[in-house]
Amino acid sequence: EAGVAQSPRYKIIEKRQSVAFWCNPISGHATLYWYQQILGQGPKLLIQFQNNGVVDDSQLPKDRFSAERLKGVDSTLKIQPAKLEDSAVYLCASSYLAISAENEQFFGPGTRLTVL
Amino acid sequence: AQTVTQSQPEMSVQEAETVTLSCTYDTSESNYYLFWYKQPPSRQMILVIRQEAYKQQNATENRFSVNFQKAAKSFSLKISDSQLGDTAMYFCASILFGNEKLTFGTGTRLTIIP
Numbered sequence: 001e002a003g004v005a006q007s008p009r010y011k012i013i014e015k016r017q018s019v020a021f022w023c024n025p026i027s028g029h030a031t032l033y034w035y036q037q038i039l040g041q042g043p044k045l046l047i048q049f050q051n052n053g054v055v056d057d058s059q060l061p062k063d064r065f066s067a068e069r070l071k072g073v074d075s076t077l078k079i080q081p082a083k084l085e086d087s088a089v090y091l092c093a094s095s096y097l098a099i100s101a102e103n104e105q106f107f108g109p110g111t112r113l114t115v116l
Numbered sequence: 117a118q119t120v121t122q123s124q125p126e127m128s129v130q131e132a133e134t135v136t137l138s139c140t141y142d143t144s145e146s147n148y149y150l151f152w153y154k155q156p157p158s159r160q161m162i163l164v165i166r167q168e169a170y171k172q173q174n175a176t177e178n179r180f181s182v183n184f185q186k187a188a189k190s191f192s193l194k195i196s197d198s199q200l201g202d203t204a205m206y207f208c209a210s211i212l213f214g215n216e217k218l219t220f221g222t223g224t225r226l227t228i229i230p
Contacts, residue, residue, distance in 0.1 A: 003160070031216065042120075042207050042220025043161075056217060091161070095216070105218065107161040 002026065004108035006092050012114045018080040021111045025073070025094030031055075032069055033105065034077050035091040043091055049075065079113075087115045118143045118210050122221035129198055130229050136183075137193045137224050139208030147213035150184070152193045155223075156204040164206070167191065195226075203228045 005024040013019050025032050030051050035043035046065065047057040051072035060067070064083070069075040079086055089110040095103040119142045129135040141150065152164040167175045167184050174182050179199075183192045195202055208221040 033218075040222065042209070042222050043218075044220070045217055048216065103216075104163050104166075109160045 004092055004094055004106055006090075006108040006111055008111055009109060010112050010114075012116065013082055014116050015084055016081040018078065019082055019113060020076050020078045021090050021092075021113075023075045023077070023092030023108060025075070025092070026106055029094035029096050029106075030072070031095045031097065031103075032075050033093040033095075034067055034075070035093065037089040037091055037110070039088070046077070082113075082115045084115050087113055089113070118145075118148075118212065118219040120208050120210055120219050120221035122208055122224050124224045125222070126225045126227070128227040128229055131198060131200060133198055134194060134196050135198055135226065137195075137206050137208075137226065139191045139193070139221060141189050141191060141208070141210050143189075143210065143212070145212050149211045149213070150182075150191045151209045151211070151218070152180070152182070152191075153207045153209060153220075154202075154204045155207065156201075161207070165193065198228050200228050200230060202226065 007022050032049045034046045037043040046060045047067045048055040049069040052069045067077045089112050091110045092108040093105040095105045097103050121140045148169045150167045153161050154164045155161040165175050165177045165180050174184050179196045181194045205223045205225050207223045209218045211218050
């Protein structure tokens with residue numbers, strides 16, 4: 001079974017530029033998560049999708065971050081314009097169902113973003 | 117709100133020894149799950165072990181076991197017969213029953229010394 005795929009693996013941009021990350025979850029997983037992991041900290045949930053609907057985006061900085069999950073499969077996370085403090089690893093995760101907390105979340109390798 | 121605290125930023129242990137990673141959490145809820153995740157260098161995060169709060173028996177997975185003290189809100193991870201492949205960041209995390217939002221601690225960097 002293929003795991004969660006993310007691209008690119010690394011991205012370097014200058015502040016005020018735009019960037020987009022892509023995630024392909026495990027086949028059949030209805031729930032998709034985007035996390036931000038700043039160096040030295042644990043991952044923080046940015047947004048959660050159930051199929052193609054948003055379940056929780058309470059910690060997404062909506063003035064600059066946006067995310068979509070078309071057709072309930074792949075997802076993209078965009079930052080426009082980027083700030084220095086956006087430098088982090090962006091992790092995508094998926095789970096089969098979100099009804100029960102016991103459903104394991106499977107993580108992708110992450111995209112390391114550096115904003116100069 | 118949930119909070120998860122890991123007070124050991126870094127630990128190191130000789131190969132084959134036993135090591136215990138500490139975690140405390142705070143929640144007012146009675147139904148929740150606790151997890152330990154492992155994040156090896158430049159590799160993706162994987163689930164190591166899971167504990168349901170309503171179960172009194174401590175979870176075990178091969179060389180990994182937990183000491184779950186519900187009253188003290190403590191959830192430590194014990195790694196027995198440590199191996200070089202155990203070198204990684206370890207994150208403690210919690211999730212409330214019916215809420216799929218994982219709350220992570222700040223992690224413990226574990227190094228296994230040959």
